[in-house]
Amino acid sequence: MTEDNIVKVGMADLNVASGGASLKTTGLGSCVGLTLFDPVRMVAGMAHIMLPSSEIAREGQLNIAKYADTAIPELLRRVLELGADRRRLVAKLAGGAQMFAFAGGNDSLRIGPRNVESTKHALTGMGIPIVSEDTGGNFGRTVELSSQTGILYIRSVQHGVKEI
Amino acid sequence: MELFNHNPDFKMDVLREVGNIGAGHAATALSRLLDKPVDMSVPTVSFVPFERIADRVGGSEEVVAAIFLRVDGDAPGNMFFLMSRKQAARVLQVLLGIEASEKDSYSELELSALCEIGNILAGSYLSSLADLTGLAMSPSVPSIAVDMAGAVLSYGVLQFGTMGDEALLIDTTFLKGEQEAEGHFFFIPDPQSFERMFVSLGVPLE
Numbered sequence: 001m002t003e004d005n006i007v008k009v010g011m012a013d014l015n016v017a018s019g020g021a022s023l024k025t026t027g028l029g030s031c032v033g034l035t036l037f038d039p040v041r042m043v044a045g046m047a048h049i050m051l052p053s054s055e056i057a058r059e060g061q062l063n064i065a066k067y068a069d070t071a072i073p074e075l076l077r078r079v080l081e082l083g084a085d086r087r088r089l090v091a092k093l094a095g096g097a098q099m100f101a102f103a104g105g106n107d108s109l110r111i112g113p114r115n116v117e118s119t120k121h122a123l124t125g126m127g128i129p130i131v132s133e134d135t136g137g138n139f140g141r142t143v144e145l146s147s148q149t150g151i152l153y154i155r156s157v158q159h160g161v162k163e164i
Numbered sequence: 165m166e167l168f169n170h171n172p173d174f175k176m177d178v179l180r181e182v183g184n185i186g187a188g189h190a191a192t193a194l195s196r197l198l199d200k201p202v203d204m205s206v207p208t209v210s211f212v213p214f215e216r217i218a219d220r221v222g223g224s225e226e227v228v229a230a231i232f233l234r235v236d237g238d239a240p241g242n243m244f245f246l247m248s249r250k251q252a253a254r255v256l257q258v259l260l261g262i263e264a265s266e267k268d269s270y271s272e273l274e275l276s277a278l279c280e281i282g283n284i285l286a287g288s289y290l291s292s293l294a295d296l297t298g299l300a301m302s303p304s305v306p307s308i309a310v311d312m313a314g315a316v317l318s319y320g321v322l323q324f325g326t327m328g329d330e331a332l333l334i335d336t337t338f339l340k341g342e343q344e345a346e347g348h349f350f351f352i353p354d355p356q357s358f359e360r361m362f363v364s365l366g367v368p369l370e
Contacts, residue, residue: 012214027314
């Protein structure tokens, strides 16, 4: 992973980068890190999605970066604004783990798989192909996307660094 | 949260005392298990942005041993007992006589022992709160993960996630002799639990 020119994406946050800068988000557990990339214009976007659907939101001022169904259209708008061509956009995703296992069926613990499902559903609805993913499992991930290459680096405690 | 618009300082003080009593009992339990004195800090009670919660234990990517329990009953919430790997190794050494260095992987026995410690501590925390408030509060079966702090703590803020971008955290640090942090207790009651806690403690809501 490179050290310079990194744009940080927080929890329930999204951002875009181009011209070789990287986007990075740390400590993904049940959250999903979604990236969009245009390989010709070298424009990249990343969202750190926390919850599957804004239908459950009770907040006054909606944070659209938090929910899969609202974050993805906004991220798309931002990468297009930066010069990406919608027809060339490809998506990658990582995260959506189930960090804790309980004997009892507690629905909030299945939030990881539900985030992945909802993210894929939204991408399919917008016709953006998912070229690779590293989702599920029971471990945390830190991800970094290079706007130079479109490579998504995924670091975890157990498995080291992986590229997709 | 609107509940905290009126008399916020007093309400925060009450929650600090709640944390103080709960963690005090848990610290006593830990001290007995390890057969050495365990001090604790005064709990900090505050609304913490999701992004900043992991900073309390060294940052989002810091590897921690986290025992997580869901609290069920009248005042549901999430509870974590968090230790650094170094602290976890020390606890294992004292309790099981296992010469464990700081490491990335743990055996089933080691994980199960750490999980049980979390269970005992959370149990004493919660039972003292239940006595204090008269509310039913029972811990779920505990679950352990040794992983990035950001990844494990995100589970604790899901209930707050639909309401905003910060959670009300009751954080107590356990200290060993030389003020070295031994572990953290995070209690994050669900948003709707505060009103019930205040009512049962006789705190005027408005």
